[in-house]
Amino acid sequence: MSVLTYGYAVWSPIVWLVVLLVLAAIVLYVRSRGQKRYKKGTAQTDIFISGIQVPPAEQRHVPAHNIYWGFFEALKGFYNTMMRPHTGIINDYILWLVAVMVVTVLVLVMVI
Amino acid sequence: MEYLTVHSPILIVAVPLLAAFITPLISRIGNKFRDTVNVSLLSFVTFLIVILTIDIYANGTRVYTLGASVPELALPENYMVPVRIMFQVDGISIFMGLTTTVVALAALVYSLQFVKNETGQDRFYSLFMLLYVGMIGLEFTGDMFNLFVFLEILSIAGAGLASYRVNMADAVEGGFKYIIISAVSALFVLFAIGILYSEYNLLSIAALAHSMQFTTLDLIALALLAIAFVMKLAGVPLHMWAPDTYAVAPAGITPMIYTSSAASMYALYRVTFTLYGGHFDTTAIGWVVIILGVLSMFIGVMMAIHQTDIKRLMAYHAISQSGYMLLGVGVGLAVLTDPVALANYGRDAMNGGIFHIINNALYKGMLFLTAEAIFFRIGTRDLNKMGGLGHNMKWTTIFFIIGALAISGIPPFNGFASKLLIYESVFRFNPLLSIIAMFVSLVTLASFTKVFYSAFTGPEMPAFKEVREVPRSMLIGMGIMVACIIFFSIFPGLVVDTIVAPATDALIDQASYINGVMGAVP
């Protein structure tokens, strides 16, 4: 019932779930062997960055526009090209519609 | 029971229509009463859909002719062609109907709390029900003109709802863009219908398919219809309205407008497979659909990872996921005239594409709801200003993780099952397309990691110390979708065998759709 059969292979989420459960059990076992003697609410659970003073919460969080900075920097040319058609002007949206329609008419009439 | 089954196609359209127009009246009694009536009427429609689904999988296509002495009587006495308005419900129609109804129910329950403090709630629920009627009608109708009428109903209701929060300037702009592109593409659809009518004097889809001659005019009509529907389903390069509209629509409405795009996708499949299938080489139009699909997947996801507005990011993902559906079904369309290839991989590709429609409506809708839950509590959609929300919004975080894993195609979620079908069967067709699809899945995971990291993780921000979990009805709305996602994840085989495979067969088997109306073809 849960096995998805098609032409050349099968996919069974139950097998995957069993594997996940076994892995989770191993992880929990390893975790339960860990150190338990620390005290909550004392300096033992504070953040420690090599003695530097810990900045406030807003500065500890990396905001979204800095994530994957290198990726966007490397693909700058691609994104500049991509931004050009995304003008946000309604006339351009209709222009794309008419253009694609004309191309499709030509393709269908020429090919068939 | 038998009576309900026979009349369910019209009741499924009529009951929400009734709900739409009595809502302003009954809300004079009280808002609670109105909400109860709306939810119970939609639950009744869900019940009817389930009855109709069981009937259709047992007995095949069901035709409902309005004004006939017997509803199943499609051809009037002494007539060779159908002239009456009718609904024709087959496997793919009921599949789409089921998808629409699940999303609508979850969105309605979610909206109950969401619009509680807004003005104009009566109009909200009226338009909500009209949007639902538009989608269901589009999926059930058996003639081309009603296809146009229901397309316009869903466009008008959708645009009205998208700009529901008229106090925000961007909401008005998003709704305006949606109604402009809808009006233009719907007029092109009507023009194409006029071309078809001028040639055959017919409007019924089955009768038109029966007498289709594939002249040059027919091909022009096919191009107009197909591209107008691609505009409505936001395939690249006609996608630019989608982020604008999805981003500003209120919660509960964004999944509905997204599902109405899926309904337009159904219309595209209905036109290409049923109306123009048969004795016609569909390879060219199949490749058009495949190219649009690959462009949608790739450009959609590359634009998505760049966004910093959480709902625009998810809107671009909606575009990119539509690409998978177009790719899967486009491969089926391209090999439709080649029985060996169709049996080898075409049918599996189509199964994957169609399975992806319902999967995506569920998890994409759920992700939109979580995004709007964040907006509901902190009042901004800007990812740069978020952080540490997981400390206070635990359920939303869990729902978001499930949705993000499912959309990225991480096993064992349902997104993986449908994507696996698409990858493996498209690989047989053309390995390059499959590799692009896998790459897109990877970038999807990367961009949802970005959202998860910047919105939910991190230290608890002082600005968001007072943020609480969203109200219960919103959690229930998301919970309905999560329950469906988990069910679909654990039983993909059951779902594919019982509801997806009949839908695929209904698309491939054009003759049985025609026979449902015209009687046995000589």
Add this chain to the structure above:
Amino acid sequence: MMQYIPYNIPFIAVALLMGVALFIILFKRNLIKIIMGIAILGAGVNLFLVTLGYRAGGVAPIYTVAPEGVMVLPVPQALTLTNIVITVSVIALMLTMVMFTYRHMGDIDAKKSRLLRG
């Protein structure tokens, strides 16, 4: 060749109307003018449908005191009526939205009144 031209005049008019409408929608930045373009596009499609319904020598399908002759099937006329109603409601909705856009942005130029892009 020449005798076909009178029958094709309505179709030429349809092509002209739709061409004008598309020109307006594509190249005019004023939102009100875009809506006027959509109205003209709707009118062009309506003219197309009505022209399709014309049959030389046909009789209107009204059964009381009908004159002799073959009745035409009134489907294109019904389609046209429906489309007129739908176009009117769509245009009313669009004009409402333009009104709100003007209130928020103080401008109805498609380029100057946009907030969403990229």
